[in-house]
Amino acid sequence: MTGPIRTARRGHVLEVTLDRPKANAIDLATSRIMGGVFTEFRDDPELRVALVTGAGDKFFCPGWDLKAAADGDAVDGDYGVGGFGGLQELRGLNKPVIMAVNGICCGGGLELALSGDIILAADHASFALPEIRSGTVADAASIKLPKRIPYHIAMEMLFTGRWLDAEEAARWGMINQIHPADQLMEKAREMADVLASGPPLVYAAIKEVVREAEDMKFQDALNKITKSQFETVEKLYRSEDQLEGAKAFAEKRDPVWTGR
Incomplete structure (x- = not known):
């Protein structure tokens, strides 16, 4: 598949790349495509693991596409099956999902990453929930993050929008591993292959x-x-x-x- 979402099958692994220059932001149409991709992954018995990343080396995903919103995309519009990004509300997804965070991961992009089971990050990756600065609430993150990392750190991120670098994110248990940027996909594929060989x-x-x-x-x-x-x-x-x-x-x- 080509377009804003690129997919590639590699044995039992489905690689999913969010590719919307310049920042890999998600609009309504992209979210609906992602929902279709992850639904097919869920329902295909030959696929055992999904590996999700962003195109380029600067952005994983900044979340909601504010430019699309300015052009008429409603924030409460039709995100498609699975909700925003196709994963957060996808029912019955009982297969491992690995996130390879290759850069800036914030807002809805961080919520997308938190929808995975394992998060690997490039050493230059950074994480934030900047919604507070635009007067909105990071709804899914408000539910998920305090259950994943220490409560006080999660609340600080939600209240202030401050950024965490990869080292701090790992220290608080938000991510599993940090790798040099040029080794991230190699390491993510190694992990995907280990999981794909399992039961x-x-x-x-x-x-x-x-x-x-x-x-x-x-x-x-x-x-x-x-x-x-x-x-x-x-x-x-x-x-x-x-x-x-x-x-x-x-x-x-x-x-x-x-x-x-």
């Missing part, structure tokens, strides 16, 4: 349990598992892959995962 049904079970248990008490979530109330967990326990894992261990070989 897809286990990933699905992990993501569903983590997502559903977020607002549950520990014992309630555990009881839901033991009572067979998580669809992905039950599918895993009844799968060929479950048997394959046990066989491979007994035979001292690497398992061959099929997702069945």
Whole structure:
């Protein structure tokens, strides 16, 4: 696929590149395209991992396209399936998503990054929520960020709009790893390949349990598992892959995962 969103399949990995010069900002049309891309990724059994990055070496994504808004794009318009950026509200996405942040990542761009499961960043990447300066609220970040990093740091970012460099973002646990800019995609692809070689049904079970248990008490979530109330967990326990894992261990070989 070409246009504002470029995609490439590499084995079981789908690489998604946001490519809207000059800054990779997202307008309504781009958001709808992204929703379609991530929906197809979710529903394609051959795809196991998504790797998301931005084109160029300066911007990952600054979020909402204010120029498009000035030309008539409504901030409460139709973002398409999955909400803004196609990921934040996409139901049933039980596959790993890696974000390779290659530059400025702010506003809705940071909210997009937080929608991933693993965030790798170039050493020159920077992060902020500048919505406060334009009199708006970073809605998704207000929900997500205080659960991901220390509360006081999240609130400082939301209240002041101040920037974090990659080192500070890593220190607070916002991102997983920092890499030299010219090595970022190589390292991200290495991680994607590691995940793509793993058991897809286990990933699905992990993501569903983590997502559903977020607002549950520990014992309630555990009881839901033991009572067979998580669809992905039950599918895993009844799968060929479950048997394959046990066989491979007994035979001292690497398992061959099929997702069945």
